[in-house]
Amino acid sequence: MESVTKLAAVARIKWICISRNTMIMLGPILTVALVYGCKLLYGQKTGGELSPPLMAMLLCLGISTNICGDGFVMVGTAIAEEKEKHTLRVLMTSSVTGWQYFIGSIALPFLLTNVVNVLVLFVSGISFEQVNLPAFLLVGAAASLISCVIGMIVGICAKNQMNANLIAYPFMMVFMMIPMFGNLSKTLQQISGFLFTGVMVEMTNCFANNTPYTIKPLDAAVLVGELAVSILAFLVLYKRNGYEKD
């Protein structure tokens, strides 16, 4: 019970910090606005009707931007901000444990990325009859969780907010661009199949093409494996320096 109270307190602190940081909060809003704006622009030529590949492209764009851009940046920048303002050390010497800080830090960004995923699904215009909603929510949740853990890695390595954005870029390039441009090259498509964002993109393509989607063993292995690897990488970094190197 005591742990839950502390965890809730950390989550509250994080929520206040994130919700009042314009730079961070613009991400999720712009993601939804981007999908909606593209939908309007593409729809102008066709009287509002979008072809399945276009809808797939919009959904893929929204989800990739959300998972990578928002997930990594929201968590990473929030930790970096705490380091920059010297509040992280205060929190860690106030009886909050490492894992309480970890869960408290990712709880709300995880929730928010999932909400934005669903919003993007609505806004993209894909018919809900074509969507396997439980699979979408499950894969979306797993991908959001991985992106939040990667955000923690970004935060642990970053010295300040600017530095956090810089560190997040390579992750964004790999996890966002490779699946998005997977159609352009067979090699990229093969690599994409082994990325958690690639699993999501493949799922959205199935929805748009109205082909039944089920989570394949390889998809599940990719999601579980990348979650495990990211948690392991986080633990190694945390064991070495804690949240802040002295």
Added chain:
Amino acid sequence: MEQNALLQLSHISKRYKTQLALKDISMTLRKGEILGFLGPSGAGKTTTIKIITGQLRPTSGEAKILGTDSSNMDASIYEKIGVVSDNSGIYEKMTVWQNLSCFAKIWRVSNARIEEVLRQVGMSDYKKQPAGKLSKGQKQRLVLARAVLHKPRILFLDEPTSGLDPSTAIAIHKMLLDLRQEGMAVFLTTHNMEEAEKLCDHVSLLYQGTIVEDGSPQEICLKYNKRKRYHLLLNGSSEEIVLEQTPENAVKISEWMQKDMIQRLHSCEPTLESVFLQVTGAPLVSL
């Protein structure tokens, strides 16, 4: 660990690569005592606090805080200590009240206690104000309020009044003396010798990572009062005279006293600053 000791350092050393930051530091802090670590910048004061509060591991030696080795500190120990450093951050986008209420939840402290602490630090009128808009002195008072919110058994203060205006510094001194009365032990690092003399029951003079002298401020000053002298201002004179402690001068002073000729008479025992200079050859505040 000594009985009544809340904090005990035994032969602590800390090495950063090739530089030895602390050398064989030993000291004890008891309940209701203010212990001052006095030294210039770079002497090792902050390193000592970081070791005691589990933020750094010593290279050798043992630091016991509330009976637990500082390397193995857990949440239960952190709940019993408060830390204030010159770079203790506050959440600038939160109000003063929110800054305290977040930590009150972590420590399971009531809202009434938040009100009480805000009153103590004179910040009741600012509770709805965003912390980012406070002055430096107000921010430091907020940091202090947060550190004592859960009534810690030991309070660590790293240069708490550094760069503050005199009135804020006096308010903080008063609060520390009140906390000592309540039985809180305070570990204070400072390079301000007046602050140390005013507040501390016991001081350790730290220079280049070594304790060069320790004891009560009075004991230390008297120990180095080897050349006793008196400053006198006589009636009708504007110039002060300085007399050594000799039998002849004692007679002279006695006569002046009997004739009511003395306007002012001061003994000239050394201050902590002059003791520090004498022991190390270096000033407390580097110019």
